[in-house]
Amino acid sequence: MAHPPPGKERAMVRPQLAVGVLCWAASVVPVVAAERHVSPRGDDANPGTEAAPFRTLGKACELAGPGDTVYVGAGKYRETLRPARSGEAGRPIRFQPKAGERVVLAGTELVTGPWEVHQGRVYRLQTALRFTQLFVDGRMMPEARWPNTPPGDLMAYNRAAAGEGTGYEVLADPNLPPGDWTGGVVLIWPGQRWVSGTRRITEYRPGESLRFDRTFEAEKKDQYHASDPYQPRAGNPYVLMGSLAGLDSPGEWHLDEATGTLYLWTEAGDSPASHEVEVKQRDYACDLSKLSFVEIRGLEIGGAGVSMADAQGCLLEDCRLRYVQHVRDWGAGQPPPPRNIITGQDNEWRRCLIDGAATTGLQIGGEGNRLTNSIIHDVNYTGSWLGGLDLGRSTGAVVSRCSVFRTGRDSIQHHGSKRIRLEYCDVYHTNMLNNDSGAMYCWGTDGEGGVIAYNWVHDNLGDSTVGIYLDNFSKNFIVHHNVVWNCTGSGIRLNSDALNHLVCNNTIQQVREPFGTYCYANYTPTMLGTRIVNNLVNEALHPGSAAQFVQGDLGPELHHNGPGAVDRDGYPTAGSAAVDAGVVVEGLTEGFLGEAPDLGAYEHGGERWVAGADWKDPDAPPAPPHDLAYAPRGPISEETMVAEGLAVWLDAADAATLEVGPGGAVTAWRDKSPGRHVARPGNATGSVKRVEAALNGKPVVRGDGTGNLRIGDLQSEPAALTVFVVSQALEAAGPPWQRVIAGFTGEGKEWELPSWMVLRPEGEKPASYPARLYTVQQRSGASLGRITVLGASASDGQCLAGDVAEVLVFTRTLRFDELEAVERYLKGKWGIAD
Template sequence: MLKITQIYFYLFFLLASSISFATDIYVATNGNDTSGNGTMANPYKTFTKAISIMSAGDVCIIRGGIYEEALNVTKNGTSGNYLTFKAADGEDVEIRATNIVNGWQAHSGNIYKATVNMAIESRFRAVYHNNEYMDLARWPNNKDNNRWTIDCTPVTGGDGSHFTANNLPNIDWTGGMVYYLGAHSGASWTRTITASTTSRIDYTEVDITKWPFTPHNPTVWRNNPNNNRGQLYLFNKLEALDYANEWFYDQTTNTLYLQTADGTMPTTGSVEYAASKFAAEIKGDYIKLEGLNFFGGSVKIHNNADNNQILNCTIIHGSEGHDNLTNTSAQVGEAALEVLGDNTIIKGCTIDHSSVSGIVISGWAASNCTVEGNYISNIDYIGIHASPLRSSGNDMKILKNTITNAGRDGMYVAGSNCEIAYNDVSASQKINSDSGVFYTVGNASLKNNEIHHNWFHDATAPSYSHNPNDPGKAAGIYLDNNSKGYTVHHNVIWNVSWSGYQVNWNNTNLDFYHNTIWNAERAMDAWVNGYTQENNKIYNNFSNVGDWFSETATDFDIQDNLISNTSPFEDANNQNFMPASGSAVVDMGRFISNFTSSYKGSAPDIGAYESLGTQWTAGVNAIEDTGESLSIDEESSIKLVLYPNPVGNNLNIALPHSFNTGSVEVYSLLGTLINKTSINGNLNNSILVLPVTNLITGTYLIRVMSSDGASYSSKFIKN
């Protein structure tokens, strides 16, 4: 009996030792690391203290306020017990990689100065006034206060070590920097100035026989208006500080000079400078960040830090500054969010403003990551090979993101076995040319990537990048240099200034199925450049402009597509690409072997949408394509009736019999959530009256969700 008791005790001890009892540990700006105990009533002051006592499963609850300490997590959680760092419910937590600078005094005219030690590496220095990004003193000035207009002066000549230009300011630019964007406009580069006159700038030499300088140097002439040999601006000299929102830092005297927007002395606490490169660094496994706001510094998940999650966070001005002065690759590794760890999940986040990339996932270190439901905007102000989302890792899922405003690519995914789906990507190529809303480059490998149900739209290359008689090279989907093994289906491309599809060099095993192209400059083009293209298919695609590309009998198999300047859609000009009843695309597609796609009628429709099928949308509020119509008839669980017609002041929704509590949401066809109304109480067999007087004329989607998880959808037309 004693032996049995001892065995039970031993088993209990092993079980108890394996159970993790999670602890909530509080941090607050008014906490105390010495006298506090980490409770809500007596919180710690620093993240460092909280982390020092945390174990797997613990939750660090951060109270509202501004924190200037970086969140540096070096411990590990476990698969069932993450280390979690989250904002307290309903409270705003800001973790800033900036410090405030005060003690301002007059310098000269509208310029003020203060003493500060900006110890960060010079190319990551940044200054903010009232949370707005300031320009490092420059010429020509940024007179429109728009970071997308690069405000350069034309280059008239030069080589790999100097530029010539007219009417340069008569100051000594030695030690300053020159930004150069070639006439080709594919990428920029920056170098240190070694000597100057009013017509010449000498700089640290680059090798114009090698990429990226070969097409981007002043010996390359293009027939572009006022931009035959590229353009430049000069910056980082105190003598150039002569305009609103400019600054300069003298590191020999630790003096910061600033001219504010209105020329007045900065008020106390209104100016901040970048004190550190990172606002957060994750160096352990199974770490979770939730609901945190980061400003002025990036978030980095380090190499071998795996299985981490960044959820519902914001990163504003995550990676600001200028290009690396020795860069020879037209790209940098920095981003607002840098991912070097496997199995990372980034979901529900907002990333806004970055001089370089928004999210970078480096394939040499990271694989099997998910990027879903994020807003990413205002990325790549320096116009290099950077992207709002830039991934070279394998096994990526890039889903339901809304991306807008990018200097070059809207999205770049170059790994293998990746899914890119339901993303809404727009307004790319705001500085560079020869790129795509979706862009990638290939190699000898078949990628086995699937690009489906995305919206790629509204991208126009800048006027300085091309002759007015030529298209601005902003493509919809650009599979560049040897891209192989892509299945591209059910995407919509509209309002792009170049090809709907652009494919270059040795492209093989590219399948373009069921896509819609509207208002591109041309449907498709390719720069073959002497390579072989083969085993590519173009089936069931629609474009309102021509043509599909083919030069040989074996490069592209082109079947059952339609090119017509007559719209077969319900309202293409308002981005409703559902086939109109009886139109030229209905039942006119082919059955594609080894490709599954639901259809109604006698055959699949041509284009990205199926008549009587799902009116799917893209972006963070995406409605997925189930193959079933969102129009619900009277026998379905929900029916929508408009009273009165055609004006329509209320939408009467007959709720299903089992409905109790939940919500009703109204979306535009672009996936934008317009209105959400909660429903409480037992409403069985009742009518929900939803006012629609504030809606403009158009087609809308309605989604009603009950608290038990059931979902009912339909669409209605506001006349």
């Protein structure tokens, strides 16, 4: 579902500067370039030579002028690097480590003082510092929370689920933990889970509910959706923080700001006095805002960011930044501004690492700014609206040969950007915390010819995660020669209005659908002026589907797209149908080999280009292996049905599988899978009947709304699941909330995992529906349990007044080509149109 940014569009952030170490020099700066030296063993009274260095960066910043180079000796500097003046074109001011030495700029201060045992393995001390982020021996520790999450992985933490009764003002959950959480913070993904938000906790009642300190109801209603997509509701994930009551696990800590008491349980359970305990105290390690021609190389930065706000011609190169920004509580609207920021013009970050940020890892605005050969990962670990890399409102920005992965929401977000280039980037593991986003995403954006090209976009396995997502009211983008694979959403999604895009020579594999579109209610769907050509896609391309393309006169120019065999790296194989199957696209297909351009991102026999940074972060999880190997498979039949993981196969067209009593009443429906299970009447014996020639000339099993068929308990361990059901209901009859099919483990709620179900359309007021194919895939967490056809599995109610023709259940997620093949088989057999 498409969604605009919540609230008003944000203005370009111009953050307040952290208090630094610099006083503006009144002395005259020498014209001749100089070398200046800094060392923790130096003295600011020294002349700053190699033999007699300064002690602080602040002293060097005070004196450095155009053409100067400041050499920084090994050590950790707890200050903000802020030059007193700008360099000049051709004569920049440079900061870099002495050869072979490791320099760390820290936004943290040490916590010192006597530690004493508070209770068990929890220690405490008194401190005057105030903070929301704490490190032990250089690793970020989680603030005391519920549910518990061990330290280590910023992107994988446990979340509870809101219960019935949750709304704008209150979160209800019978599992709320004991203790007093009043005054703490709840981080929740409300409504459709597109974004997260925080509220302070009031009126906390363990095992019942808590009240938000302010409502989630917006003053201005969403004009695009019939209901509020941000209204908290049952099932929404959330986390509690900010109470000593939550400190019950190794690695956790809590600060009582009223008394200045810090509580800490180390991972080893020993005294914190045996460790280096630091807390965040500064937002910026380097502040180049409003400066020009300053270059910083080779520094490590921890617990703080770098500001190039309104800078010009500045460079950050070969720097490693970790834990650049942290926040756990923000007010209404957008979260706090990022701390890594580039605005102004003609600035560049080159070969830099950004690892760890609560919201965006880097925001690029201004004009002509660049990020090249860099790595960004484990960012937006709060699941905020922001992307891992945010190019909002930038003009002419270039992001080239970067690797961006493990992000809470979009990996690269570019709302309001103009004339940008996103090229040769490797983007994966997007949307790890939220729902419905894109690895590359914008909404309401006139790209003015912005280019998205030569990227790898893959393995984006969060809920409804699109590869390249140009959301509603976006136009004038050129999307070409990208390889998109293994995403849970569309490969490329162009939501209406989607005007004047050129989408050509992309390879899209291992997705549920290669293209997708959506239009808000009360708007006219249009893709006018958009051209979609030369794309190498899987067999799930359906030009006549309104879910993939706008139909009719307002639809796109759509031709020369189709399947073809590729190897594991996505290159067309010899003899592939993709070879020479395209058409010339001026400016983009020059130099093709053979009689015509190939379909897809690679030309057979041409350059095997690669994407992403040319170096790795050794501390990052490894990238998933490439395996795009694909060859269009022919139609399957009953004899060649996909067999691996097939657990249930009920087929009403196979008379040998149905035992029928008087009046056509079904007494047994035998399973054709290797398990050979049998579905028998669960209640109202005789109410479920076989009806001849009811669907495409074939028989069906029909329920009257009072009976069902049930298979006994099957697999109980949660795992993957794929379900296909062919069903129809010719009349609007029967009770509300009818189940077509359901699986129940006997515990919990039947509509929550590991249980599962397929509901009849218009559940509360059942409507008739023509023959259709329901397909359900769950990658993990589902159990077969007790399977009931034509009714609920947790009870004998909600029985279907309608027909079921065929059911297939697999205990795994089918490959995209297997899924497509089974769907084609069922649609062809039962006469179901796309």
